[in-house]
Amino acid sequence: MNASTGRRRRTVRDWIVDFTIFLLAVGFGLALAVEFPDPPHGEGSPYTAVDLPLWLSATEQVIALAACVGLWWRRRWPVELAVVLVLLSSVLTLVSGAMLIALFSLAVHRPPKVSLSVLVLAVGATSVHAIVRPDPYSPFLVDFLLGVAILGAVTGWGLTVHHRRRLVESLRDRAVHAETEARLRAEQAQHQVRESIAREIHDVLGHRLSLLSVLAGALEYRPDTPPEQVARSAKVIRESAHQALQDLREVIGVLRAPVGELPQPTMADLPQLVAEADDVGARVELSREHEEPVPDRVGRAAYRIVQEALTNARKHAPGARTRVRVAGGPGEGITVEVVNDAAAAPPDHSAAGDGAGQGLVGLAERVSLASGRLEHGPTDSGGWRLSAWLPWPS
Template sequence: MTGERPVRRRRTARDWVVDLALFCGAAWVGLVVVGLRVESGAMPPEWLFGLDQLSGALGCLALWLRRRWPFGLAVALALMSSYSEFVAGALFVALFSVAVHRPPRVAMTALGLSLVSGVVFALIRPEPHESDAALWVLGSTLSAAAVGWGLFVQHRRRLAESLRERAARAEEEARLRAEQAQHQAREAIAREIHDVLGHRLSLLSVHAGALQYRPDAPPEDLSHAAKVIRESAHAALQDLREVIGVLRAPVGELPQPTLADVHQLTAESARAGMSVSLSESLPAPVPDGPGRTAYRVVQEALTNARKHAPGARVAVRLSGAPGEGLSVEVTNTAARGPAPPAAGAGQGLIGLAERVSLARGRLEHGPAGEGGWRVAAWLPWPS
């Protein structure tokens, strides 16, 4: 299979210049050979000399078709070279074109055919004053040089194309990495907004609901609830400013809590009216990585208990040791009153499970006891 196929495209200005230069070069080689033949005086029969010149002219003109049918043209010129010496220049150009535009196997086939034609030429038109073997070697060397040059040009073109494709692929991969980094940053920001603001806003919701359902409460209770709402709103606004700062700076610059802040977290919930107990069994300070994740577990569990189990008792337990891991468990009893509907229920636990998984930990959640709920996580604690 030669791989011959018509290539239909407009010639560029560069193509016209190259084709014209090759045509002129092939014609010049043919004229030089004619001149040498006349000068030597060893003229062939007149009819053969005329046929030789006509073949050389047709071969040069046929070079304008080399881009469309390079292999077919090379085969035709190789066959003509079995009796015509004036077609040599056109044959070299055709062999070069095949090597540039077709696979190496096809170029080697055309080269082999031209070598066989050279043997036939030496048999039917022997030179009286020259060595036929030497002339065949000279012609074969020139033909092989044309093919070798064409293969070199093809290799250079393929290499340049490969480099262009590699550069385009690298640019596309860089764009995809940038999009992935942006997506991860947005997810991190969404988690921070949910974790930070969800806790504050749930406190506001609890106290606002108390004011709504107990308009006849004592003035001290109303004043205390209003104070908590004001403090929670102020804290939520401050947290919102910090989260928005992430949009203008790397995510890692957001102030991150540690496990030591769990005491403040439970204290805030207790001031909001929740019944919260905290027990710790930690022989050493917890590293920031697992401690931060544990804080988010407790924060999400308290927020969910406040939303879905109003009036329930909540117990927070922290235990573990270096090398054994850090265990976090938050359980709450059944709700003492109807829970208001919560939009997007379950999204917090999904994000929390992803956060724990990224920390190479495990998260469990589900019913506990009589109508209660349990959230437990285990996180690695390096020794």
């Protein structure tokens, strides 16, 4: 590409094609310049050849050669060159070859509307040529129809090449668009996975760290705690801290790996979650009223609901009795209900952190994505109730 003019630089293929076309146009002109000895009908026939003066014949040959040379610029000025050669072909026979090539090139490089308009002009020039320079070997009508047929064939060939190139370009653009769209889709999916991982970090680590906060606070404000209880609390703190570190390692591994999923809990892990809450004195009761195994996707959502509800209960109602009920079946859905009594001690707001209230927002989003329903609010006895319904396909 030439930076100063913005035109494409000729390639080796372009030079070969242009030189071949130049020779073809010159050969076509030489073939038309051959004179046959006698008309078929003898002297006095209406089809007698018209003899041109020597100077006019020489001028026509020079113009025809210039027309062949002008084909080298047919890509830069296809319309102008085609129109000039069409007008010259109305009176000069030897430029017919260059005119046909220019007409073909015009049909290839310009819209069909332009090439068809020049074709109409060429048909008119053919009729003029048939009158001014009649063929001594064929009548006017045959000469005219043959010229129109040749013009139509050349233009039709050029239009076919033009539409084929447009089709190839369209398919190429479509392939590029599809590739770009696929890349954007992959990036969007990756972004959604990272958001999902971020939510899992909040749920998992929020639960673990709330256990640590409650146990540490109990040890701080109750220095007279029996040694057995201190040892038990220290064990839970150590195990929770270790599990939190394991969760962080798993999350970092998922973020680093090109493909991977964060290990997800299921309904089978619910008793362990309740047992951990009992270890810190939360007094949690679990009631499971379903017989068939819960699907992993539904069980994972139910586990996260219970986990977030227990975390909120420890933050805002420490020491209160909490009841967890899971009931349902295939086709009717599964109901997860967590109800805690009024707080037995004033809540420690310093342990709630700056993200207070974000857990319920995340739960609402999770339940909504699962096509379920979420309800929460205070009870008449001063406690808190959280209830969620999730679809369970039959």
